[in-house]
């Protein structure tokens with residue numbers, strides 16, 4: 249059986265945060281195509297509805313639960329978990345993709361912005377995972393992918409808050425992976441370089457502005473700097489997440505899998 253076949257996740261329930269964003273959106277589509285019941289969440293209800301319609305066009309019997317939630321808010325997170333479990337039962341596959349950039353260089357960083365970035369990128373995935381951990385332990389089944397970043401592995405100018413939050417997320421991934429594996433729950437992270445999503449395009453635009461270049465000029469430089477010749481697509485990242493969630497990745501535990509067109513070799 250192909251690891252991406254329609255039967256792979258039959259009967260399982262996946263929760264995808266950041267499903268209104270490029271990476272989460274493609275991951276939710278992939279999970280549905282692989283037979284999973286999926287709870288999708290984000291703050292933009294119209295995008296969640298578009299995603300559901302798009303999935304149903306491809307998989308007419310797909311089971312999709314939409315929950316509009318601001319994950320920074322504890323009551324919204326609880327509402328999300330309740331709705332997910334009431335709709336399709338315990339969650340066994342979790343993709344923590346919601347995230348934000350912010351902060352800038354240290355001189356411009358405010359405590360408020362630092363706390364917002366750390367909260368959403370680091371604290372929220374931990375608290376959401378913790379909330380779902382009991383049922384995964386009880387069922388002795390789970391796979392979790394945290395969407396980290398290449399910025400979780402090396403510093404960048406202007407990244408004091410964002411980079412710090414992603415290093416922290418990788419630290420959580422490693423430590424929790426060690427605790428969870430004895431319950432048959434695998435935890436990993438993906439670490440993309442620039443991805444062609446709103447966040448990635450905004451990042452390339454800001455980098456271009458710092459160097460007096462247009463978005464198009466900076467994008468060309470980013471593409472040409474990579475051995476593969478291009479930044480990643482959301483599908484590149486989603487495919488890696490889907491693989492890590494399958495049993496084909498059974499012996500991949502606590503890893504930070506890089507998807508960056510070979511950037512580390514440049």
Ligand SMILES: NC(=O)c1ccc[n+]([C@@H]2O[C@H](COP(=O)([O-])OP(=O)(O)OC[C@H]3O[C@@H](n4cnc5c(N)ncnc54)[C@H](OP(=O)(O)O)[C@@H]3O)[C@@H](O)[C@H]2O)c1
Pocket residue numbers: 265266267268269270271272289290291292317318319320344345346347348368395396397398399439440441442443444445446447448449451
């Ligand atoms: N794009 C890149 O170049 C890149 C590179 C490395 C890592 N990443 C990581 O990839 C993940 C996904 O980003 P993306 O590239 O798909 O960017 P994106 O298209 O901008 O999506 C960001 C997602 O995060 C959600 N989000 C932000 N704040 C939220 C909040 N308070 N509550 C709930 N959801 C919230 C957004 O939801 P709403 O839009 O509905 O508010 C959206 O779904 C992030 O963790 C990011 O750090 C991205």
